[in-house]
Amino acid sequence: MKLSLGPIQTYWPRDTVFAFYDTIADTAVDIVYLGETVCSRRHELRLPDWMTIGRMLRAAGKEVVLSTQVLLESTSDVGMMHKVVANGEFIIEANDMGAVHALAQRAPFVAGPQLNLFNPDSLAWMIELGAFRWVTPLELNANELAAALQSLTAPVQTEVFAFGRMALAYSARCFTARHYNRPKDDCGFACIEHPDGQLLSTRESHHFLVLNGTQTQSANICNLIHDVPDMQAAGVNVLRLSPQSTHMDRVIDAFDAARTQRLSTEAVNVLLADALLDSACNGYWHAKPGMVLQTPTT
Structure with a gap:
């Protein structure tokens, strides 16, 4: 079982991003997804910068994947998607059907979690188009995944989102800009002030959602570390960890310990x-319900 690091979902300064991936090069992560998937207005890094980071990580022994944007809203967004697809060096995670169409039967690709592949027929179709790996939808449970994999006749790698804030929705509106009473096209890049998103609580002060520009995330952190043995038994090939601004090295160490069983459950919890x-x-x-924590029975 491999560990992957998903694309950074929030907006960080350029130097912060480069420093972050310098540390990732020395971790146990096997696969690194790079690129802007949320908002095309985020221009701290351009495609050449992502390529530079990708080459550094590849030299460190990582498999590098470039991720495309989830919600394409303009001609320029479509043009950027085609540039990413045609990068000529790294494989692609397709996060919308436009990217799938650009890659279909032309190059192998990763079918991203936002493609919503919930049933065996849609997954089999995506494999026919060239997907060699798929990232399961967040809502797909263990039993549904097992049923889907049992019905497949073509080989495919399965990747499960195992840690991080979950991307629940994408919108043409920017909720961060709206919070600051700014128009989307003149947002002042306010989301860069919130490296892990902007917490939204209920009137009862319960943490509920996180605003991240055009993306809405869960406030709670998806953490499947105690489910790793079951995922290994079910044939899951890759565990995806989503970047956060602090303690990412410890998160990676914990999941590496869980997949190799080199530490006890108590030590992993620490x-x-x-x-x-x-x-x-x-x-x-x-x-x-996604916000529930199902504790181990043993």
Whole structure:
């Protein structure tokens, strides 16, 4: 079982991004996804910068994947997607059907989690188009995944989102700009002031959602670390960890220990104790509401 690091979902300064990936080069992560997937207005890094980071990580022994934007809203967004697809060096994670169309039967690709491949027929179709790996939708539970994999006749790698704030929705509106009473096209790049998103609480002061520009995330942190043995038994090939601004090295160490069973459950819990940005949850995997935490029975 491999560990992957998903694309950075929030907006960080350029130097912060470069420094972050310098540290990632020395971690146990096997696969690194790079690129801007949320908002095309985020221009701290351009495609040549992502390519530079990708080459550095490849030299460090990592498999590098370039991720495309999820919601394409303009001709320039479509043009950038085609530039990423045609980069000539790295494989692509397709996060919308436009990217799938550009890659279909032309190059192998990763089918991203936002393609919503919930049933065996849609997954089989995506494999026919050239997907060699798919990232399961967040809401797909363990039993549904097992049923989908049992019905497949073509080989495919399965990747599960195992840690981080979950991307629940994307919108043409920018909620961060709206919070600051700014128009989307003159947002002042306010989301860069919130490296892990902007917390939204209920009137009862319960953490509920996180605003991240045009993306809405869960406040709770998806954490499937205690489900790693079951995922290994089910044939999951890759565990995806989503970047956060602090303690990412400890998160990676904890999941590496879990997949190799080199540390006890108690020791793994200690590694993660101060690394979670908020309360943990794993409900979707257990066919429960996503914000629920299903604790181990043994």
